[in-house]
Amino acid sequence: MYTASDLRKGLKIQIDGEPYIVTEFDFSKPGKGQALYRTKMRNMITGVQFTQTYRSNDKFDRPNLEERTMQFLYAQDNEYHFMDTSSYEQIFLTGEQLGDNLNFLIDNMEVEVLFFGDRPIDITLPTFVNLEVTVADPWAKGDTSGSDTKPVTVQTGFQLQVPPFVEQGDKIQIDTRTGTYITRVKE
């Protein structure tokens, strides 16, 4: 059990049988008044956000959440299938559940799958992934300004800005938290 005084940004609690994560938190207490814990929360399954003010004696269950490392196998009919490489158990999440993660997800990638009980609800990608550039304008040699960027498309269809020397067929490293270019990688 958690009490209101445990609330903080990032805490995961269970309300009405569903897991929530605290996304914003503010403690306030008017002079001589009672402690108020003002929180904004996101339902970890539906993504629905809501705000709620709690008081000192409010209590919350801990959600049964567990992360397991799994490998992405394939996508079919908006179902994205993952496999536990030690038990060979397979599960899937929908495109809606994966959201922006799809920008960086490629076959055989190892990700952390978050389970609520038996139910997969989310994934965490590696912080850095290497993706192949599939569409890029050629580099105009002689452009030595170095300060410009150009848009490219990577193998997942995701578009981002990169330095002008990056060419079609290159592999580039991307920060999955921000979607930004880090470096060109040689393989």
Add this chain to the structure above:
Amino acid sequence: MLSPKGLRQRSDLLQAIRSFFLERDYIEVDTPLRLPVLIPEAHLIPFASEDCLLHTSPELCMKRLLARGCDRIFQICHCFRKEERGRLHQTEFAMLEWYHKGWDYFDLMRQCEELIGTLTRMVSGFAGIADDNRLCRGDRRVTLTPPWERLPVAEAFRRHAGISAAEALRAGSFDEVLVTGVEPNLGWDRPTFLYDYPVELGSLARRNQQNPAVAERFELYITGVEVANGFSELVDPQEQRQRFLREIEAVQRAGRTAGMPEKLLAELDLIGETAGIALGLDRLCMLLMGQTDIALATPFIFEEL
């Protein structure tokens, strides 16, 4: 966490506060922090220290010094309140508390204007104070020239909340409406004294004679931040005992215990008409430094220890 430069400014502020009160014939006192019994307050949770409690404010001992014959006293000390943590709260924090016999709460409001105005002139280089002596918060400027705004609680609820103070109190939502609807609007052009609280919310404050439903209590707000809480002190032992009993019952309903401060009650009628006020020093320092988190105006917060 303060840099050496910030620590110097905080030190200058403390010295300026001492000069202000010593020049006005106050005695600086330093009362015990560890007490066998505290003033019972429904919403304050004290820390235990073996068979004693760490004080949540210096009020009890300072009132006993008034009963002993002191007329004007001030104290700068640390107070301890469990489970309070946030941008404006720490479980241990610095308090400035002072009492003046013969005064009421309106006298204290005038003195707050004088004190804070004086401190901003005495201590130079505060990032939150502009050259024209106005207080800066983001792109807003708060004039510190008296008189500051005086706003009754009932009027503040009419103006800023969709519910009257009396209704909110009945519905049990007074604190929530105050925090979300009223406080954020207070003290932006000039500091605001919010005053005349429902008597249920001023356990240590005197009842107003014209309007017995309100207690002579005020809070000072600057840019939405509550800085000080003062009142015309309740010095009638019988009424104070009844109010303490209500607080003790509220503490017990929350599953905790609180005792009756008998020695204070036995001496209370020796005090006479007095006004007293507690000011959050860390918050004042934060505002003067142009910060929005007390962690940036104190030497350490708990998480840094």
